[in-house]
Amino acid sequence: MNDRLLYVMDPMCSWCWGFAPVFDALAAQAQSAGVSLHLVAGGLRPGTAQALDDGTRDYILKHWRAVAERTGQAFDFDAALPEGFVYDTEPASRALVTLRSLAADKVWPLVQAIQQAFYVEGRDVTRPALLVELAEQLGVPRQAFAAAFDSAAQRAATQADFAWAQNLGIAGFPTLLAERNGQLALLTNGYQPLETLAPLLGRWLERRACA
Numbered sequence: 001m002n003d004r005l006l007y008v009m010d011p012m013c014s015w016c017w018g019f020a021p022v023f024d025a026l027a028a029q030a031q032s033a034g035v036s037l038h039l040v041a042g043g044l045r046p047g048t049a050q051a052l053d054d055g056t057r058d059y060i061l062k063h064w065r066a067v068a069e070r071t072g073q074a075f076d077f078d079a080a081l082p083e084g085f086v087y088d089t090e091p092a093s094r095a096l097v098t099l100r101s102l103a104a105d106k107v108w109p110l111v112q113a114i115q116q117a118f119y120v121e122g123r124d125v126t127r128p129a130l131l132v133e134l135a136e137q138l139g140v141p142r143q144a145f146a147a148a149f150d151s152a153a154q155r156a157a158t159q160a161d162f163a164w165a166q167n168l169g170i171a172g173f174p175t176l177l178a179e180r181n182g183q184l185a186l187l188t189n190g191y192q193p194l195e196t197l198a199p200l201l202g203r204w205l206e207r208r209a210c211a
Contacts, residue, residue, distance in 0.1 A: 079122025
């Protein structure tokens with residue numbers, strides 16, 4: 001059976017950062033039952049070219065504070081979104097897609113490293129050099145990752161992820177889907193706590209085991 005837990009997200013989506021501990025636990029729950037993980041880059045702000053203005057920055061930080069309050073995840077608000085920052089999520093998304101083709105088992109650790117760098121350390125994860133560095137820290141050969149990241153094939157694959165999510169009508173992140181024999185079951189569209197989602201995933205896994 002080609003059963004998968006599909007996580008549609010963006011590495012620079014604040015609610016996805018809030019959801020990270022929840023997904024971590026759900027991923028372990030799924031993998032213990034022999035279900036593989038598949039991360040999809042949903043595309044939050046891909047291709048943005050304009051630097052944030054003060055109003056937009058304040059609006060985003062208001063959301064970040066709401067995420068911190070609800071989820072308990074850490075944020076460095078002092079270092080966040082410095083003047084001139086261009087909130088383009090395509091490079092971080094392409095890093096996800098690139099590593100999926102090179103070392104699928106390291107995709108989620110890379111996403112976690114990107115989230116930690118962006119939200120907790122205030123680092124600019126739109127910079128390819130930083131994304132290469134984070135992948136290298138996970139044991140991915142630097143040159144292989146950098147070459148793939150820059151390739152037309154991985155740029156196209158990233159756009160294909162965005163299109164897949166849009167065609168499915170996914171408008172918000174995080175979105176979690178369970179796939180069995182090509183059939184998708186929606187576990188959540190938007191943040192939900194583990195105590196809500198673990199039983200849902202558990203029931204899906206039970207039905208799968210009985211099928």
